[in-house]
Amino acid sequence: MFGTNTFYIEKDEAVQILISVIAISLALAISQGGFGLFTSFQGLKALTILLALFTLTVGTGFILHEMAHKLVAIQYGAYARFQMWTQGLLLMLALSFLGFVFAAPGAVYIYSQNISRKENGIISVAGPVTNIVLAFVFMALAVFAPVYTSNTNIWFIGFYVNSFLAFFNMLPIFPLDGSKVLAWNAVVWVAVTVVAGYMTFFLR
Numbered sequence: 001m002f003g004t005n006t007f008y009i010e011k012d013e014a015v016q017i018l019i020s021v022i023a024i025s026l027a028l029a030i031s032q033g034g035f036g037l038f039t040s041f042q043g044l045k046a047l048t049i050l051l052a053l054f055t056l057t058v059g060t061g062f063i064l065h066e067m068a069h070k071l072v073a074i075q076y077g078a079y080a081r082f083q084m085w086t087q088g089l090l091l092m093l094a095l096s097f098l099g100f101v102f103a104a105p106g107a108v109y110i111y112s113q114n115i116s117r118k119e120n121g122i123i124s125v126a127g128p129v130t131n132i133v134l135a136f137v138f139m140a141l142a143v144f145a146p147v148y149t150s151n152t153n154i155w156f157i158g159f160y161v162n163s164f165l166a167f168f169n170m171l172p173i174f175p176l177d178g179s180k181v182l183a184w185n186a187v188v189w190v191a192v193t194v195v196a197g198y199m200t201f202f203l204r
């Protein structure tokens with residue numbers, strides 16, 4: 001698979017992506033509903049709805065973010081694959097019962113002898129930029145094709161989640177994407193971070 005430039009998702013990689021999406025959606029659902037989701041039929045019903053909503057909105061944001069890194073890395077001749085972080089997933093689920101979501105499910109690992117600082121920056125910025133684009137897709141859906149569940153336009157969840165994913169990942173803290181973007185180009189880092197920050201904190 002090295003340097004073939006073809007986009008290929010391995011079977012166990014797909015399984016790990018799927019587990020990560022379910023775990024993040026479950027953690028978000030638990031952070032909203034707590035233990036109550038598991039102690040009654042009504043709770044289980046609410047859990048099912050929350051899981052479906054988060055899988056739809058967070059799932060797409062998470063998968064396309066990671067696949068954007070992978071796609072660009074492969075264009076630079078690298079071998080890249082998603083690797084889940086089991087301890088991170090378990091920590092995330094445990095913390096969700098306290099109402100807090102610490103999303104550290106895993107990352108795309110890049111294997112290459114010669115990736116430049118610029119290439120690494122472009123690979124890194126592809127993830128958050130994907131979330132910004134997705135946020136606007138969800139915004140358009142919210143406006144033109146609203147779907148409501150208990151007074152919430154579900155597409156707005158997709159907008160908020162993707163805006164937040166873009167902003168969070170642009171934080172200049174290693175190993176987050178932002179640290180590699182800043183190391184490459186400060187202007188790009190400021191531009192993407194300001195847009196993501198504006199969307200996250202002002203467009204609500």
Ligand SMILES: [Zn+2]
Pocket residue numbers: 065066069124127128169177
């Ligand atoms: Zn990323």
